[in-house]
Amino acid sequence: MKLNKRYARSIKTDLSFYVSATVLTMVTLLMFYLFYIAGTGINKYGDDFFSKYKREDATFSTYAEIPDEKLSALETKYGVTLEKERFAATDEGDYRVRVFSPNEKIDLYEIQDGHAPEKDDEIIISAGYAAENNVKVGDRLKVNGKEYSVAGTFLRPDYLYMVENLTDDYKNVTTFFLAYMTPEEFKDSFGGGSINYKVIYGDDTDQVAFRKEINENYYMASYLSADSNMRITFVHEQADMFIMSSWFILVIFPLVTVALICILLGRRIRAEQKLIGTLSAMGYEKTKLMRHYSLFAAIPGVIGGLLTSVCALILSGPFGSLGLADYEPMKPQFTLPVWVAAAGVVVPTLIYWTAAMLRVRKLLKEDVVKLLAGQVGNDAKSRRILTRSKKKVGFKYAIRQLVGNPGRSFVIFLGIFLGAMITAFGYSFIDSVKAVGEQAHGEFGTFRYEYVLNTLEKGAPDGGEAMLILPFEDGDMRRFSLIGLDGDATLWNLKTTDGGKADIESGFYISTLCEAICGVHKGDEFTFRSIATLEEHTVKIDGVIRNGYQNYIVSSREKIAGIAGLDKENYNAILSSSSLDLEKDRVSETITDKSFETQMQNMLNAMSGLIYAFIGIGMIVCVASLYATVNTMLSENRHNISMLKVLGFENGRIHSMIISSNHLLLLPGIALGIAAAYGIMAWYCARFVEIEKLMIPATLKPFSIILTAVFTAVCYFASLLLLRRKVDKTNMVEALKDGRE
Amino acid sequence: MFIEVKSAKKQYGTGEAAVYALDGADLSIEKGKICVILGPSGSGKSTLLNMIGGLDSLDAGEITVDGQKITGLSKKELTAYRKQSVGFVFQFYNLIPDLTVEENVEVVAEIAEKPLYTDEILKALDIEKYRYRFPRELSGGQQQRVAIARAMVKNPKLLLCDELTGALDTRSSRSVLKFIEKVNAQYGTTTLIITHNEGIAGIADVVVRIRDGKIASYTENDHKLTADELEL
Incomplete structure (x- = not known):
């Protein structure tokens, strides 16, 4: 059709419209791609990494050590993979280190740079800290008072999101890292160290029976499933949030810009009504005219979509990296799936095409004479307002x-x-x-130090305030802490949302965060279970304490000890307004204000x-x-x-x-x-x-x-x-x- | 002389495609006169009108209007010149479609230094009853009268009409020309009408013929007719 010769000329005349429509199409598609590429890339990397390096299904600790031969028996009995992991925590002043003896079956590490420790003076450290603090292979670091040469860096599946303590809300790669040394060196430095057990369940494992047997024989001190371990779950959760955001963006922004471009296209076609009328009068078929104008409209869709796909392919690495900021330095492959790239071209093109076609179709239903006179759409009643007003004409x-x-x-x-x-x-x-x-x-309280102890203790809390803090979960496996304090405790925030002070001697009070997570409110009966014994307990919630950052229910130490089956004198954490001189091996975590x-x-x-x-x-x-x-x-x-x-x-x-x-x-x-x-x-x-x-x-x-x-x-x-x-x-x-x- | 055009040259295009729209045109018109400029399509009459009206600029030559040299004025000065001194009437009226009759006239009155009363000019052109109508609700002749009213409301020294009856039937053309006569007589406005319609020449004081960018003839009209007497 000779008429199609207009394309190049019209685009040149109307270049700024096509450029801005193309830019808008590109920007909105790029926003979608940005989040989608990051989300899918991270998810795939997580799945592959977890599978290759044998990510745990759960980790737990017991008060009594499980003998090695018993581990094999448990593996056979329950169809699980079970491994004893030895670790130790050291504080070097400027940084804190969690040192591990290498595992053989579960939560294996992947070397990112350098090599595994081969000599007694070699360690490998977590890659995030190395990157953040510019630690290179060959540098020397002090751990447990001794200098080691950094032989390499690593990632491990249960620490892809590096929170130091599970009570933390955000990663720490500036003052905390993981390290491995040879098993011999670990033994020399820390003896047996602390012990955690890692487990991977089989398809037919009776998990409840397994946990009960562990508890009955060795008393479970803590149990954390991978689904509740933010060091693990964060990988998929953040990736899923990226994907969810991408669909949100896809629904909101492109729809809005598509609507915007469609409206503009409609107006531009209306501006051509005289030509459309003339061509129609000359005998041009309706379908030919519709096709002609639809092709015009498709231009920003095709060019915008193609350019966006090309940009996304080139920029997928940097795009995806933006989403990696929170993780250990993972190296996922960020790719734009072909179907997404194709949809990015086809969908906007089709929408613009259809919008133009419908507009031309609507115009062609008008009287040709009216079209020739350019009168279609010029008689809106709204344009007649203020006709008799004496306001300025402008x-x-x-x-x-x-x-x-x-x-x-x-x-x-x-x-x-x-x-x-x-x-x-x-x-x-x-x-x-x-x-x-x-x-x-203000919501935490007035303490400046919270020392989490390795074991349950009794007696005077070294000048601080005693606290019993134990992990529990609700019926949907949502974890929270039960906190027991003494009636005269002053360092923990006990101010309720009603404005009064929580009477912990007689009742149970829930933090606003726990209230939001577990969906339990003041006056509700709340049933939860011990992660160790799986024994269920029901308490009435007497009030809410404003604390959006800590997930807990607080009551008296005696009540919490009773629920956990402990002595009422037991405590496992100390709150203090000043630094306490506690023995290193007593403290597993120190949290400061x-x-x-x-x-x-x-x-x-x-x-x-x-x-x-x-x-x-x-x-x-x-x-x-x-x-x-x-x-x-x-x-x-x-x-x-x-x-x-x-x-x-x-x-x-x-x-x-x-x-x-x-x-x-x-x-x-x-x-x-x-x-x-x-x-x-x-x-x-x-x-x-x-x-x-x-x-x-x-x-x-x-x-x-x-x-x-x-x-x-x-x-x-x-x-x-x-x-x-x-x-x-x-x-x-x-x-x-x-x-x- | 009120209008003086000396050796006016204007070329469009370059090389082999070059066309001389004006090729050394000379013209003088006295104040208050009606001048009809006749010529076939492409003779350069519209170009000459645009140059006198300050819409375009000459490549060579000089134009003076009421003692003011138009050639060489900056864009800003030309805008001021058009605002103060010139009224335009076009073949296709060029009214602003989203403004009523009254507003199309008032929009010019608002920027003019010494405008005429809108009511007076609407009355003079017999369009008072259409004041709240929009251009699309008027006939071609009525729209052209609005265009004349809009041009005249600023009380210009010079009224330039480009094929003002070109889109009108005989009856409407005569009516429009009567109003041109009327405003010329009432306000003493020097009026230039370019047309290829020989019949209009009867109302002119001066008839100028233009061909190939040059003034072919300049005739004082000793037998001036009224619009009613014209054979259109």
């Missing part, structure tokens, strides 16, 4: 432009809204994480790249969509602009008359964008409770609101500024030749 014209072109106004509003929403979401994330650090202090704040800051640092990329994308979406729309607006007003020029209107005045009506959309767009961002952040924070076991208060500070408003306004005015030259360059004579009212 004002009336601006209002009619706004309300008489609802589709176009909606698209401009959408551009502002999206820009503000994405930007505000980025800032809200930063504010919310910072708010955690600021609020957490700064630990949490540091974790939050690390989290923010790790995610800042992603957040600022997000804000940048918000600005691009804002500028591109506004540019595309206002450009369309100017094209539609080309004739009016030239006539105003002929009449002696200065460019500034024309600019203000034609475009200023959109200023009315700026404030509502920003306000609603910010409100939507806050709503999404609140939803995101709710999901965070499930995934990270952390209640982040959705926060958006006034300064962030101002920044969002300023950035969005800058993007808005910048896009208008870019188009200012279009008004300046409008050729009066040529434009008037086109005008045939």
Whole structure:
């Protein structure tokens, strides 16, 4: 069809529309790809790594050591793989180390760099710490007071997310690492060390019977299934959150931009109604015309989709790496599945194609004479408003432009809204994480040190306050801690949400985090079980303590000891407002009041790249969509602009008359964008409770609101500024030749 | 002289595709006169009108309007010139579709230094009753009267009409020309009408013929007719 020769010429004439529509298509698809590639890449890597290096199904400790020969018997009896893991903790001042003797069957390590320790003065260390602190193979590190040469770095499947203590909320690769030394050196340095048992269940294993037998014979001190171990679960949970975010993005942003582009395409086709009418009058078949215009519309879809796929293939590594910030330095293969890349081309193309086809079809249903006169769509009643008003003509014209072109106004509003929403979401994330650090202090209490002991102790707690802290789980295997304190305890936060003080001598109080995770509220009866004995207990919840960061139920030490079948004098943790001089082998973990704040800051640092990329994308979406729309607006007003020029209107005045009506959309767009961002952040924070076991208060500070408003306004005015030259360059004579009212 | 055009040259395109729209045209018109410029398509009459109206600039030559040299003015100065001194009427009216009749006139009045009263001009052109209508609700002749009203409301020194009856039937053309006569008489506006319709020449004080970018003839019309007497 000769008519198709128009393609190249029309694209050249209307280049800015095609460029901005293509950019919008690309940006939104890239956002989807970014999260999808990261999520699927991490998930696949996790599955392969877990399988290859024999990830545990659970880890547990007992008060009595299980003899080696008994381990084999248990393996045979229950069809499990069972291994005794020896480890020791050391504190070198600037850093803390958890040293292991290598396993043979479960939770094996993978060397990332260098080689396994072969000599007594060699160690290998966890790769995340090495990367963070720039420790190289051959460097020397002190462990347990002795200097070792770093022979290599490693990853292990139960520490892909490096939380130091299971009560922590965020990784620590700055002051904590894992290390392996030869079994002989480990024995020389630490003797037998502490013991954990690792287990992989068989398909037919009776897990309850297995756990009961362990408990009956060796008394289980702790039990942690892989499903509850955030060092393991975080791999899939964060990856799943990326994938979920990708689908969320796919539903929201491309739909919005597709709608935006479809509206613009519709307007551009309507602007061609005279030509469509002429061609129709000349006998062009409806299908030919529909196909012709659909091909025009498909251009941004095809080019945008293809370019995005190419970009995604090239950038899949850096894209995926953004999602790896929280993990040990894993090396997943980030690839864009062919079907996703193909869908990225086909789906927007089809949508644009269909939108154009439907628009042409609708136009062709109109009277040809009306089409030839260019009168279709020009008689909207909304354009008649203020007819008898005595307001300035420029004002009336601006209002009619706004309300008489609802589709176009909606698209401009959408551009502002999206820009503000994405930007505000980025800032809200930063504010919310910072708010955690600021609020957490008050919710924890006034202690500065929490020493978790290796064994149950009795007697005076060395100048601190005694605490009994034991792991329990509810019927859905959601873990939490039962905490027992003395009635005169002062260092733990016992202030209830009602404003009073928790009466722990007579009742049980739940933290707000535990309330959110387990779905138990004040006045409810709550049934849970010991992870050691699996024995069930039911208590009534008497109140709630505001603490969104620790997952616990607190009562008197006597009550908690009773539930656990322990002596009422037992405790296994000490709270203190000052540093205590405790023997190293008594303490398994030391948690300070700064630990949490540091974790939050690390989290923010790790995610800042992603957040600022997000804000940048918000600005691009804002500028591109506004540019595309206002450009369309100017094209539609080309004739009016030239006539105003002929009449002696200065460019500034024309600019203000034609475009200023959109200023009315700026404030509502920003306000609603910010409100939507806050709503999404609140939803995101709710999901965070499930995934990270952390209640982040959705926060958006006034300064962030101002920044969002300023950035969005800058993007808005910048896009208008870019188009200012279009008004300046409008050729009066040529434009008037086109005008045939 | 109110309008003086000296050796005006304007070329479009380059090389073999070059076309001289104006090729050394000279023209003088007195204040308050109606001048009809006749010529076939492509003769350069619209180019000449655009140059006098400050819509385009000459490659060579000089144009002076009411003592003000138009050639060499900056874009900003040309805008001010059009705003203060020139009213345009086009073949296809070029009204702003989203403004009512009254608003199409007022939009110009709002930027003019000494505008006429809108009511007065609407009345003069007999379109007062259509003041709240939009252009698409008017006939071609009515729209052209609105265009004349819009051009005249700023009380310009110079009214430039480009094929103002080209899209109208005989009756509407006569009606529009009557209003041109009327505003010329009422406001003393120097009026340039370019057309290829010989019948319009009767209402002119001066008839200029243009061919191949040059002024072919300049005739004072001693037997001026009224619009009603024209044979259109």
